[in-house]
Amino acid sequence: MINQAILLCAGRGSRLGINTENKPKPLTDVNGDTILENSIKNLIEFGVNRLVIVVGYKNEMIEKVLKEYEDTVDIVVINNKEWDVTNNLYSLYLARQYLKNETLLIEGDIFFDSKILKQVDMEEKNLLLASPLNELMEGAFVTAQNNKVTGFYSTKSNEHHNIDDPLKTLNIYKLSNDLCVYVKTELEKAVSQNKVNIYYETIFKKALKEGFSFEISKVEPELWMEIDDQYDLSLSEYIFSKTPHEQLKSQHGGYWRYPITDHALIYNFHFPPQELKNKMIDRFDNLLLNYPSSSKYFVKHLSKFLKVSEEQLLIANGVSEIIKVLPRIISGKVVLTRPSFNEYFNCFSNEQIINFDILEQNNFELDKEGLISTIKSANAKALVLITPDNPTGKLINKTDIIDIYEETEQIGTNIIVDESFLDFSSKANETFLNELDKYPRIIVLKSMSKTFGIGGIRLGYAATANKELLENLYSEIPIWNINGFAEEFILNLPRYFKEYSKSCNLVRQETDELVDNLSDIKQLKVFSTDSNFILCKIKDCLINSNDFAEKLLINHSIYIKECSGKEMIDSEYFFRVSSRTAKENKELVSAIHYEIQKVAEQREVLI
Template identity: 35%
Template sequence: MPVVGYKPVEKAIILAAGSGRRIGGGVPKSLTQVGGRPILHRVLEQLASAGVRETVLVVGHRSNRIRTSIGSRFADMDVVYVPVDRYDSTNNAYSLWIARHHLDQDIFVLDGDVVFDSDLLVRLAAASDDAASGVSALRPGMNGTVADVDASGRIVEFLSTHDRIDVPRTARKTVNVHVLRAKYLREEFVPLLEELVTAGGCNEFYEQVLALTVRRGNYTVRAVDCTDIRWYEVDDVSDVIAADYVFSARADRLPFLEGLHGGYWRFDIADHRLMINPYFPPGELIQQLADDLTQSLTAYPLGSAALQRLLAAVVGVPAEHLVVANGASELITALGRILEDVALVVPGFNEYEAAFARTRGHHIELAPPEFRFDSRRCVEQATRTQAKAVVVTSPNNPTSIAVPREDLLLACKLLADQNMRLIVDESFVDFHSADSSVLDELSTHPNLTVIKSMSKAYGVGGLRLGFLATADTVLRERVLAELPVWNINGLAEAFLRRLPGFADQYQASIARVRHDRAEFYRELRTVPGVTVLEPDANFVLLRLLGTRTAREVTEELLHRHGVLVKDCTNKSMPDAHRYIRISCRTAAENTRVIAALTAVLSTAE
């Protein structure tokens, strides 16, 4: 539907001189592909659809590539080129000043690294003020220029997140697409731009002119809210990835995110797929790590032997029993190269199945609906298949059900009688109870090995920390031989060194997660259309009772509510396509996901 008051703006100017060094610089930045199409092609098509008849391209880096790609007409729109002589040593204020003779009528001014839908242009053109700037809600990860907006919707200040920490709550992120009216251009904007550049401001941003305008108060700059419109500013490769997601087709979005395996914080979604402790590390520990940052980045970290001593102070296990790793996945992969004839208790963490796919792997299935572990049955099946080791996860992923400590120790004893190893993944054990771990039994059970990811319980997925603990000297030495001396980065080392001083805060954070999880479980049980397994970890497994599959519900949660959960279809379990796993986060986040799930399941099938 057309916007009330919409008046087409028939001219645009795009500042596309940049080299895009942070993207690679192989092509002009504006020709960087988003969703398989160059940014500039998308933008020109959107301008044409919004009524623009002429676009001025200010070009610099590899300008011939742009001219060849676009030509003199594109999407039935005239294209004019203005070359910038010093594009590699100036900024966009200079680029716009070079093209100032084109600022002679109502015009869109935009940077060549912004991707958007045409609704943004239509909404801007409908603003009757002297100038209007597209703005959006300020979300985590956004930086650069923001606009402080008053109650009437006018911009009262432009400021940079790089210069100020105390960004006002009323601030909005600028989209870097503006509409400037002819009278304002003639009487204020162009003269002020001239003053800025001739006074030596060649390396400044033209937004400084808009900032001066709002301070002087002679002309008004309207903030046009575009939060609900797709847009993205592309500065580096991470932005390209995020923009690919934003402008992907609906059917491609869930597979796109699943293929990333993380980094979901860059997207406007609620991540209930990955499992972390949202209450750790505390701010004081983060500040100490920040204080260590220079040394952590520039100095070589400790080697594995010294790191084992740091870890021993955290987990209370002798250093000679430990192997520190770059996440549990590194250890799982190493075991996959070392061990053969391994029986995996399934369902379980898929990394184990992937690691042992090359060897003689066997499955010991947990029976639904309880998915309870039976020690004697496990040993019987492992013996029948002539396995040499058994892997069990406790609490299990994805069921969130823990194996009682006494059952694990019984299995360990029975397997020892058959000359078999027991490998227990305890990545989520802290969320269960303090006395459910078997780490303290290593010396009395030489065939026992414990693997633990520290990312989940300690809330440091970005550090990639994990460890293996065993009194089996032969196995430990073989694992160490698979790993490099420096497999842990300096920041992870600093974290391990500081961690013992925060034991009380850690236990308090675990208690909060357990409390939130119990409430989450109680509330999920009230949602119609699901059966909920009582959890021992920081996530919950749900079985769908209707005709919808886990894939369908997962897609609906993402598309309608921006909530990402785990579709368990690829898990080794009966009726896997009927299960979804939802991670427990803060109470407020849990309430949101319950409301979203209720809304999706209440929709007529």
């Protein structure tokens, strides 16, 4: 029976910056609960009778918190007055008299789910909890064979890069009585030699060599977090959030850091090729240090890839940078189709916008004649068309756009054609990039982040034969609007044209397969798509899309885009999913089918 736990809480946690200026690291707050109190509550629930807590930096603050738990559990406080010049080995040394029988040893910077302690075996043996080491983790890690530790290491030595299947320790250990006796002796020996600024894992490493065995219990990484800096704290706030879905919706990106699969944002998982990535990795130091050229200087390299005159091109920090300045160069009424990309609605004023609805009853196909009539009635100065559209995935036929262009010749309407997803379509050749001179009132906008798989770099461009409009755009955009990584990507891009085309074809195949598999789910209405995302509607008002998306996130760690914020009838029952890899797409379909089937069965029971 494990009756006690030793918590090492002496350090300041200087890497947490302002968070620990006025309080010790264990009192760092994670969604309303401190690291220390999270540990105490979980240990009390586990059945521990005594807590031995080594304090140091601002010890009085921790002791004040501990008073609230004195009636619930026996608490022993030990003050490490040398906390600023010693390491965790010395803190454990100060608590050495309590190293007896079976003892839990826990670091004071671990925030964890109570489920973890259920994995602590009650048998008389040494045990450590560990998770697969990933790129976001650092500190002590181990190697193992048959669930037994074969070596103790640290990421500081970079040895993990050359080791297969390293496991990050949670810094939660169960020590047998025999190991406690050994550790106590080694602690006293180390302190007598003034080795007070090292880690206690040094002793565990020696114990392993001298015949002690450590078993491993593997833990899901989303059940715990070692909080050493602001980065860790940020991850913790998501992992232990009571409303994770709402948090993701408010972030609009950065999801890769969390233990989820993102089917909301739009990617090309087959480009760039590894060769191009490696070139950028090799040049990382220079790209980070040095200023990039002005975008006007290297636009010629994008020009060669697109086969568009550089005099007709503008490069931007994502197409959203261009969208934001449109109201400053376009006056008068602007016709926007809906549902569509919300950023266009956000940038123009309500007084400027004329809405034209594309209806589900028409399978979200564009009513060309109705749109032309709306443009003429409003004497609109601009029209925005997204092809394929977002979120419907519907392509607007090029011939229809040309008809609209010709019908609006007299009133001179500029037509903004957003082709951000066109390369994912089987009709990618319907671009206007090759006919800009023929249609000078057309402005092609394109985000490269999606189809080129470079969301983190952020690139986009505008292309038009309208020199005045292009000059006006340039006047609104900073001279250094593109970072060095984006410049390097564009400089290397022309030689990878074939690889890019091949990657888009593969995305098309995988998306078509995903559409077919989703269409087999009878509770969904699945719309055909010309992009790599798919619009779905939950039939019979079974459940609203926000609640459904939340179920997928909580139960399957899958994030999808619920469309209640889109301007469309019954928007609260629509959601959009993007295609990832074939394997991930299968897991998505399985999760959606399971959750929607469960909802349907629950409704039948109620009826």
